[in-house]
Amino acid sequence: MSEDRYALADQLRLPPGPVRLADLPTDAHPGLDGGKQEGVAALAALGAELAELQERMYADAYTGGSHRVLVVLQGMDTSGKGGVVEKAIGLLSPNGLRITSFKKPTDEELAHDFLWRIDRALPDPGVVGVFDRSHYEDVLVHRVHGLVDEAELERRYEAVNAWEKGLVDAGTVVVKCFLHISAETQKERLLARLDDPEKQWKFKPGDVDERQHWTDYQRAYEVALERCHTDAAPWYVVPADRKWYRNWAVARLLLDALRGMELGWPAPDYDVAEQRARLEAEGQE
Amino acid sequence: MSEDRYALADQLRLPPGPVRLADLPTDAHPGLDGGKQEGVAALAALGAELAELQERMYADAYTGGSHRVLVVLQGMDTSGKGGVVEKAIGLLSPNGLRITSFKKPTDEELAHDFLWRIDRALPDPGVVGVFDRSHYEDVLVHRVHGLVDEAELERRYEAVNAWEKGLVDAGTVVVKCFLHISAETQKERLLARLDDPEKQWKFKPGDVDERQHWTDYQRAYEVALERCHTDAAPWYVVPADRKWYRNWAVARLLLDALRGMELGWPAPDYDVAEQRARLEAEGQE
Numbered sequence: 078m079s080e081d082r083y084a085l086a087d088q089l090r091l092p093p094g095p096v097r098l099a100d101l102p103t104d105a106h107p108g109l110d111g112g113k114q115e116g117v118a119a120l121a122a123l124g125a126e127l128a129e130l131q132e133r134m135y136a137d138a139y140t141g142g143s144h145r146v147l148v149v150l151q152g153m154d155t156s157g158k159g160g161v162v163e164k165a166i167g168l169l170s171p172n173g174l175r176i177t178s179f180k181k182p183t184d185e186e187l188a189h190d191f192l193w194r195i196d197r198a199l200p201d202p203g204v205v206g207v208f209d210r211s212h213y214e215d216v217l218v219h220r221v222h223g224l225v226d227e228a229e230l231e232r233r234y235e236a237v238n239a240w241e242k243g244l245v246d247a248g249t250v251v252v253k254c255f256l257h258i259s260a261e262t263q264k265e266r267l268l269a270r271l272d273d274p275e276k277q278w279k280f281k282p283g284d285v286d287e288r289q290h291w292t293d294y295q296r297a298y299e300v301a302l303e304r305c306h307t308d309a310a311p312w313y314v315v316p317a318d319r320k321w322y323r324n325w326a327v328a329r330l331l332l333d334a335l336r337g338m339e340l341g342w343p344a345p346d347y348d349v350a351e352q353r354a355r356l357e358a359e360g361q362e
Numbered sequence: 363m364s365e366d367r368y369a370l371a372d373q374l375r376l377p378p379g380p381v382r383l384a385d386l387p388t389d390a391h392p393g394l395d396g397g398k399q400e401g402v403a404a405l406a407a408l409g410a411e412l413a414e415l416q417e418r419m420y421a422d423a424y425t426g427g428s429h430r431v432l433v434v435l436q437g438m439d440t441s442g443k444g445g446v447v448e449k450a451i452g453l454l455s456p457n458g459l460r461i462t463s464f465k466k467p468t469d470e471e472l473a474h475d476f477l478w479r480i481d482r483a484l485p486d487p488g489v490v491g492v493f494d495r496s497h498y499e500d501v502l503v504h505r506v507h508g509l510v511d512e513a514e515l516e517r518r519y520e521a522v523n524a525w526e527k528g529l530v531d532a533g534t535v536v537v538k539c540f541l542h543i544s545a546e547t548q549k550e551r552l553l554a555r556l557d558d559p560e561k562q563w564k565f566k567p568g569d570v571d572e573r574q575h576w577t578d579y580q581r582a583y584e585v586a587l588e589r590c591h592t593d594a595a596p597w598y599v600v601p602a603d604r605k606w607y608r609n610w611a612v613a614r615l616l617l618d619a620l621r622g623m624e625l626g627w628p629a630p631d632y633d634v635a636e637q638r639a640r641l642e643a644e645g646q647e
Contacts, residue, residue, distance in 0.1 A: 136563040278421040
C-alpha cells in the first residue's frame with residue numbers, strides 16, 4: 078500500500094530541469110489500466126475515502142488544527158478545469174469545500190498587487206480549496222500578450238514561490254495540476270462546443286483568437302512550470318486528452334495529499350460519560 | 363406535471379397566521395410515499411435535473427442573466443443543516459455553488475450591522491447560494507439570550523423583510539427552509555454523537571446548555587417565521603425527524619425554484635458557421 082501510495086504523484090510530478098511540454102504526453106494514462114469504463118469506475122471508487130478524509134481534516138480544524146489543501150488547476154482553454162471540479166471535486170462534500178473561479182480581474186482587484194485577490198480566496202483551515210485558474214494567469218496571459226515587462230515577470234515568479242512556501246509552512250498542502258492537452262484535442266473540443274446547443278454558450282470567438290497564440294502559451298507555461306516548481310509546491314503534469322484519466326488523476330493526487338496528513342478523528346475534549354448523564358437526566362434537573 | 367410541480371411547496375409552505383410549531387409535524391413525509399429506501403432513491407433521482415437546471419442558470423448568467431437562488435437553512439442543533447448540504451446540495455456541481463456556514467460573528471462582523479456579513483455572502487448571478495444558518499440567528503439567539511431589546515428585534519424583522527424583498531426584486535429566488543425536529547429527536551442525535559468516535563468532535567457541552575432553552579428557541583422561531591413569512595420570501599417548514607425525507611424535500615423545493623425560472627440554453631451571440639470555418643481553416647491562414 079505505502080509503495081503504491083505516492084506512485085502516481087511520482088509519475089506525474091514534473092521532472093527537474095528545463096521543461097519541454099512537447100515531450101510530455103497528453104494522452105497517456107499512467108497508473109490506470111483500461112479505458113473510459115475503468116477510469117469512470119476508478120474515480121467513483123475514490124469517493125468514500127475522499128469524503129471521509131475531507132471530514133477528518135474538517136474535524137481536525139474544528140478542534141484547533143491548521144491543515145488545509147489547495148488544488149490549483151491550470152491548463153489551456155477546454156483542458157477541463159471545470160470538468161475536474163464537477164466530476165472529481167464533486168465527490169467531496171460541499172461542506173468544507175471552497176471553489177474559486179478566477180476571471181478577468183475587476184478594477185478593485187487591479188488596484189492591488191496580483192496576489193491580493195488570490196490571498197482572499199484561500200480556504201479556511203480544514204477546508205479543501207480549489208482554484209479554477211489562479212495567480213499563474215498573471216505570468217501566462219501577461220507574458221503572451223506582453224502586458225508586463227520581463228523584470229515584472231521575474232518578480233512575479235519569485236513572489237509566487239515565496240507566497241506558496243508561506244502557505245505550505247503554515248500547514249497547507251498545495252497540489253498544482255497542469256492539465257496537459259494537445260492542440261488537436263482543443264480543436265476537437267471547440268468544434269464540439271459549436272455543434273452542441275447545450276454547449277454553445279461556453280464558446281467565445283475570442284477562444285479562436287487565443288488559440289492563434291498556442292505556441293506562445295505553451296512556452297509561457299514551460300517557463301512558469303520551470304520557475305515555480307519547488308520542493309514546497311511541485312507541479313504535476315496531468316495528461317488531459319482523456320477526460321476520464323484527467324478526472325481520476327486529480328482526484329487521486331488530492332487523495333494522496335489528504336492521506337499524507339495521517340489524521341485520525343479528534344479525541345473529545347470533554348467527559349463523554351458526564352455529558353451522557355446530563356442528557357439522560359433531563360426533566361429530572 | 364404542472365399540478366404536481368408546486369404540490370410540495372404548497373404542502374410545506376407555512377400557513378398564514380399565528381405559528382404554533384407544536385402543531386406542525388416533525389415526522390411526516392408529505393409528497394413522498396414509502397420509507398428510507400424510497401426516500402434515498404427519490405433524492406438520487408433528482409440529481410440529473412438539478413445539475414442540468416443549475417448549469418442552465420449558470421449559462422444564462424454567463425450571457426447576461428441575473429437569476430440566482432438562495433437556500434436558507436435554519437433549524438435547531440442536529441436538525442441536519444450540514445446533512446442537507448452534503449446529501450441534497452451535494453447533487454449539484456461545485457461549479458456554480460456557494461455555501462456559507464455562519465458561525466459566531468467575528469469582531470469585524472460585529473462592528474457592522476447584522477446584515478453586513480450576510481450581504482457579502484450572497485451568490486453571484488447564475489450561482490446557487492446556500493446559507494447554513496443565516497441572518498435569522500440574529501433574531502433567534504439574540505432573542506433567547508436577551509442580547510438585544512424588543513425594539514431592536516422589531517427593527518431586525520423589518521430589516522430582514524426589506525432585504526429579502528430587495529433580493530427577490532433583483533432576480534433571486536429565496537428558499538427558506540426551517541428543518542423541524544422534535545426535542546426527542548435532538549436528544550437521540552446528541553446521544554448518537556457522544557457514542558460515535560467519528561462524531562464526538564461535533565458535540566460541545568454547550569449543546570446541552572442550549573437545549574435547556576428548547577422552549578424559548580421554539581418560541582423565537584415561531585415569531586421569526588411569522589414575522590418574516592412574506593409573499594416575496596415565504597418559509598417552508600420541513601419535517602426533519604427523518605433524514606431521508608428532509609434531504610429529499612429540500613432538494614425538491616430547490617428543483618421547483620429552478621424549474622420556475624423556465625430557462626432554456628442561451629442562443630449563441632456569434633455566427634456558428636463562421637466560427638467553425640475559422641477553426642477548420644487553421645494552418646491555411
